[in-house]
Amino acid sequence: MSTHTYLSELFSLAGRVAVVTGGSSGIGRGITDALARAGASVVVVARREAELKATVGELEAEGCRAAWVSADLGTAEGVRTAAEGAVEAFGEPDILVNCAGINLRPPFGELGEDVWDTTMTVNLKAPFLLGQRFGPGMAERGYGRIIHITSQQAHRAFVNSGAYGVSKGALESLARSQAEAWSPYGVTVNTLVPGFVPTPLNTQLSADPEKVAALAARTLVGRNGLVDDFAGAAVFLAGRSSAYVTGQSVFVDGGFSVH
Numbered sequence: 001m002s003t004h005t006y007l008s009e010l011f012s013l014a015g016r017v018a019v020v021t022g023g024s025s026g027i028g029r030g031i032t033d034a035l036a037r038a039g040a041s042v043v044v045v046a047r048r049e050a051e052l053k054a055t056v057g058e059l060e061a062e063g064c065r066a067a068w069v070s071a072d073l074g075t076a077e078g079v080r081t082a083a084e085g086a087v088e089a090f091g092e093p094d095i096l097v098n099c100a101g102i103n104l105r106p107p108f109g110e111l112g113e114d115v116w117d118t119t120m121t122v123n124l125k126a127p128f129l130l131g132q133r134f135g136p137g138m139a140e141r142g143y144g145r146i147i148h149i150t151s152q153q154a155h156r157a158f159v160n161s162g163a164y165g166v167s168k169g170a171l172e173s174l175a176r177s178q179a180e181a182w183s184p185y186g187v188t189v190n191t192l193v194p195g196f197v198p199t200p201l202n203t204q205l206s207a208d209p210e211k212v213a214a215l216a217a218r219t220l221v222g223r224n225g226l227v228d229d230f231a232g233a234a235v236f237l238a239g240r241s242s243a244y245v246t247g248q249s250v251f252v253d254g255g256f257s258v259h
């Protein structure tokens with residue numbers, strides 16, 4: 001068997017359909033590019049159309065198959081729009097990546113019900129609802145991969161974890177509940193746990209060179225994350241070779257969490 005064939009059997013996503021929420025920016029964009037380049041047809045879900053169109057345009061120019069749906073995952077109606085639009089493009093998905101997320105950071109004493117609700121809706125309820133929509137079908141067809149993107153703050157409080165940390169902790173529990181329900185039917189559910197990755201999510205923090213350097217120093221590798229750092233782990237968790245990996249939190253953080 002050639003090396004190419006062996007690697008394809010392990011990792012190719014040819015013929016698979018993926019939905020990536022938040023796939024038009026930052027870490028989600030890195031994961032979208034990786035899944036599409038590994039052969040999956042990818043539907044990207046987010047709100048802003050210009051970013052969505054640019055993402056899909058760039059992937060199509062590389063010869064990849066991609067489509068986009070504009071929807072606000074902060075409302076149940078938006079989640080429905082996302083799910084319906086996603087299926088229209090390439091049919092029912094084999095892979096669901098929940099990467100859309102928000103981090104609003106009021107001081108904890110000022111954290112009100114509005115920030116709590118918005119955070120929980122986008123970061124936790126939307127992944128739950130999309131899982132309810134797509135998970136049973138994956139189980140029926142005997143193959144599925146659900147990947148949630150969580151955070152260091154699912155495991156420890158720092159830099160004002162607030163409601164964000166709570167939503168990410170619950171998302172890891174959701175992954176375990178989904179894994180318990182669907183793993184017997186070929187649907188694995190795992191989370192990717194980033195360290196600090198400069199993206200539009202944290203422009204304020206990334207504009208402070210001292211804080212950026214301090215965060216890099218907390219890793220073992222000695223640098224902060226890049227969106228491309230998630231490519232290999234995402235392709236692995238989306239593909240057939242991760243069939244026996246489920247309910248896990250996979251840290252892609254340069255050793256941040258063990259330092």
Ligand SMILES: NC(=O)c1ccc[n+]([C@@H]2O[C@H](COP(=O)([O-])OP(=O)(O)OC[C@H]3O[C@@H](n4cnc5c(N)ncnc54)[C@H](OP(=O)(O)O)[C@@H]3O)[C@@H](O)[C@H]2O)c1
Pocket residue numbers: 021022023024025026027028045046047048049051071072073074098099100101102103122149150151152193194195196197198199200201202
């Ligand atoms: N960057 C880090 O250091 C870091 C660390 C740990 C975890 N994470 C997690 O990684 C994920 C991606 O973060 P990122 O840093 O790559 O952020 P980002 O660049 O700001 O990307 C966020 C994505 O989510 C989409 N999104 C946000 N709110 C949405 C909504 N209501 N409906 C639909 N789409 C929505 C955004 O598109 P629109 O704005 O157009 O909707 C965008 O595509 C998040 O879950 C975040 O919590 C990031």
